Amino acid sequence: SSELTQDPAVSVALGQTVRITCQGDSLRSYYASWYQQKPGQAPVLVIYGKNNRPSGIPDRFSGSSSGNTASLTITGAQAEDEADYYCNSRDSSGNHLGVFGGGTKLTVL
Amino acid sequence: EVQLVQSGAEVKKPGESLKISCKGSGYSFTSYWIGWVRQMPGKGLEWMGIIYPGDSDTRYSPSFQGQVTISADKSISTAYLQWSSLKASDTAMYYCARRIAVAGEVDWFDPWGQGTLVTVSS
Numbered sequence: 301s302s303e304l305t306q307d308p309a310v311s312v313a314l315g316q317t318v319r320i321t322c323q324g325d326s327l328r329s330y331y332a333s334w335y336q337q338k339p340g341q342a343p344v345l346v347i348y349g350k351n352n353r354p355s356g357i358p359d360r361f362s363g364s365s366s367g368n369t370a371s372l373t374i375t376g377a378q379a380e381d382e383a384d385y386y387c388n389s390r391d392s393s394g395n396h397l398g399v400f401g402g403g404t405k406l407t408v409l
Numbered sequence: 410e411v412q413l414v415q416s417g418a419e420v421k422k423p424g425e426s427l428k429i430s431c432k433g434s435g436y437s438f439t440s441y442w443i444g445w446v447r448q449m450p451g452k453g454l455e456w457m458g459i460i461y462p463g464d465s466d467t468r469y470s471p472s473f474q475g476q477v478t479i480s481a482d483k484s485i486s487t488a489y490l491q492w493s494s495l496k497a498s499d500t501a502m503y504y505c506a507r508r509i510a511v512a513g514e515v516d517w518f519d520p521w522g523q524g525t526l527v528t529v530s531s
Contacts, residue, residue, distance in 0.1 A: 333517035335454070342504055342524050343446075343454065348517035386454050388518070396459065396468050398444070398516070403453040 303391050304332075304401035311407040312377045320372045320404045322387030330390045332370035334363060337384045337403075346385075347372055374406075382408045411435040413443075413505055413522035420528045421495050428491035429525045431505030438486035439463035442508035444518055445479060445490050449501045459508055460488055495529045502526050 304324040312318035322332055331350055335343040345354050347363035360375045370389070374381055387401040416430040431443060445457040458469040462481040469479070481488040488505060503525050506518035 330513075331515035333515065335518070337454075342521040343506075343518075344521070345517055345519040348519075349511065349515040354519060384453075388454075388456070390516070391456075391470075397470055398456045398459075399470075400446075400454040400456055 303399045304387055304389060306385075306387060306401040306404045308402065309405045309407065311409055312374070313409050314379060315376055317373065317375045318377055318406065320374075320385050320406065322370045322372075322389075322401045323368055324389065324399075324401075325368055326390045326392050326399075327365060327368050327370050331365055332363070332387045332389045334361075334370075334372045335386045335388065336381075337386065338382075343386065377406075377408050379408050382406055411507065411520055413507060413520060415503075415505060415522040415525045418526040418528070420530070422531055423495060423497055423529055425495050425529075426491070426493050427495055427527065428489050429503060429527065431488045431490075431522050433486045433488070433507065436507070439483050442510065442516075443481065443488040444506050444508045445477075445488075446504045446506060446518075446521075447473075447501045448504065448524075454504075457490075457503075462486075462488065495527075497529050497531075499527060500529045 333348040336346045337343040351363045362373045364371045386403045391397045391399040442459045444459040447455040457473045460467045460479045462483045478491045506521040510516035
């Protein structure tokens, strides 16, 4: 079982705001990173750390963290944002090991 | 441009061995960890393990310890994932990715390779 827990599916109306969450004890000590994966493609980093976006990622993507929960927010969701989203952080071993959340399927209506 | 290029798709029989590769370019290969990630058909991402090519320090997720071997040849900027005896349950897409870490705060994978599809079937 995953040490990071995500809702399996979330939906959002086109142009609205959606928050995807990731829960786990390790998030009290480490920030999460977030990845977008579209069908048939490799994952792409969208957010890392406190709230950092790699070059080329639209500013409608943002991240936040509180307690044992990390969140990815998409403000003004677009049709092209429909994808699977995964969080990633350290596991609880404290030995450089990591873990992914189970993933959230985002549907843009 | 930082890039990771993986070897091509493989079709193997149960019990066979396999080694897939991930070649880095556009950055100092020995200065960043490389991670391997499994994605079984229709499933999520699974963190397998990481290697630091500078000194070959390797860490495995408990789920994959003893099941696979991660290695690297820094002279050719290439990391490897290998199996000594494949099982049907090893059928999956395997991704490599460069891992960047800020000590004690966060680490992330960027970029990712294009993936190597491994199919194990009799």
